[in-house]
Amino acid sequence: MNNNYSLDLSILPKELKLLLEILDIENYYKSEIFINESVKDIDWEVFLQLAIHHRVYPIIYSKLKIIEEKLIPTHVIQTLNQEYKKNTFQMLQLSAEMEKVSELFIKNQIPTLFLKGPVLAAELYGDISLRTSKDLDILIPINDLEKADKLLLSLGYEKGKFHNILNEWKWRNQHMEYFHPQKNIQLEIHWRLNPRPTKEPSFHTLWKRKRVSTVTSFPVYFLGEEDLFLYLVSHGARHGWFRLRWLLDIDKMIKKGIDFDKIIFVLKKYQSFHIAGQAIILSSELLKTPINEKMRLLTVSNRSRTLAQAGVNFIKEMLPLQIITSSNTYKRYQFSLYSSYMQRIYSFILWLYPSYFDAETLKIPKSFHFLYFPLRPFLLAWRKIRKLT
Incomplete structure (x- = not known):
């Protein structure tokens, strides 16, 4: 579907264009239309x-099964x-661990929402083998972080590096990392969907709209439809959509069918029209996602189109x-994503807030850590000068 969003796709290499064409294949007939020409000089x-x-290699592999074998080199298929196969094993392992952690947390009165995985x-996708995931992202109330920490340590997890100068973790971060050395599994415990100053629903609101997954026998909860869409577009936008996997999630969600009236309400409340428009434009242009008139309303602003072109630049x-x-x-x-002057002011204040890098640059006794506030501009300048030299 060509919606004439005027994105410059000529900057994409032919190998990436072929990847996008394969992702768009739904049946053998459609593959015959273009594949012969597209594989030349790849x-x-x-x-x-x-x-x-x-x-996107799991779903690419599944699509190649309906393409004439002689067109794709054997070593590529292999x-x-x-x-x-490695991803399928990984996802099965993550599913088992997800169920175990969910049961442990719920039985210890920690409401738990799994974000991706x-x-x-x-x-x-209807099949856990068709999407990749390197870890489990788990959202819990911020007040339950200490309890969750003890439970994970009791399971054999090790906590990742955690920097905490003047409680900076509350302002700069949205998750902590844990790693199980025997199982080779990584977890991220979130207390926010996205870093500040992004506006987002409270955990209580998210919990009220939660859904239950059928992946495991013990209940595993995840985001409601409107919250999942908000999370996926904000997460993708924050990372510049530099991986097609995130855009493919949007494509799958739209094709599956969504209640866009509920989604628009949430997008408006959390000032996210521009990033939703960016996601829809990118999905429509790159993955040929069919969009209806309500979705199209989010794509008309120049801001969404500018952000979409920036996404293309990161993707390539x-x-x-x-x-x-x-x-x-x-x-x-990143600065252009902020939807209000207050968010931009907040980001500037956050920039002035001391970080552990300041403590690494100049070590002072803990009782004098408050001095990092007036010293931070000078420490930032010093690090930049050292980097340049």
């Missing part, structure tokens, strides 16, 4: 790198098959998140 190593980088794969780079987020281009993009 660098198959780049194609594999893109499939793995964008975390590599994707190996990655698909196997529950999202089952809900949107195939760079790690750490490199993307450290660039000035990303920092300007």
Whole structure:
């Protein structure tokens, strides 16, 4: 579907365009229309790198089954098959751990919402093997963090590095990381969906609209439809949509059928029209997602289109998140996502709030940590000068 959003897709490499075309295949007849021309002069190593980088290799492998085998090199199919099998095992392992943690938390009176992982794969793809996930993202009330910490440590999890200068974790972070060395499983315990200053529903509101997944025998809860859409578009926007997997989630959710009246209400309340428009434009243009008139209303603003083009630029780079987020281009993009002057003011105040980097730059006794507030601009400047030299 061409909605004439005027995105510059010419910057995308041909291998990425082929990846997008394969993601759009629904049946063998449709594959015959374009696949013969699209596979000419393809660098198959780049194609594999893109499939793995964008975390879409399970569904690419499933789509290639309906394409004439001789068109795709054997080693490409074999590599994707190996990655698909590894992911299936990973998702089965995560499903078992998800059930175990959910039961432990619920029995200890910690309301628990799983954000992505196997529950999202089952809900949107109908098969946990068709979506990748490196960890389990778990949202709980902030007041239950200490209790959850003790429970996870009792299960053999180890807590990741946690920096806490002047309670900065409450202002800069939205989750803590845990790792189980024997099981090789990573968890993220969230107390917010997104970092501040993003506006979002309270945990109580999210819990009232929760749904129960059928992935496990013990109840596993996840976000209601409108909250899941809000979370997916805000998470994707925050990361610049640099992985197609997140955009594919939007495509699957829209195709599955959603109550857009409820979603628009939530988007309006949390000032997210512009990022929802960005997601819909990208999904429509890159994945040919069919959109109706109500969805189209979110795509008419120049702001959404500008953000969508920025997303295309990040998607084509195939760079790690750490490199993307450290660039000035990303920092300007991140600032453009804020929907109000108050959020921009808050982000500036947050920039002035001391961090553990300041403590690493200049160590002072804990009783004098308040001095990091007036010292922070100078410490920031000093680190920048050292980096340049």
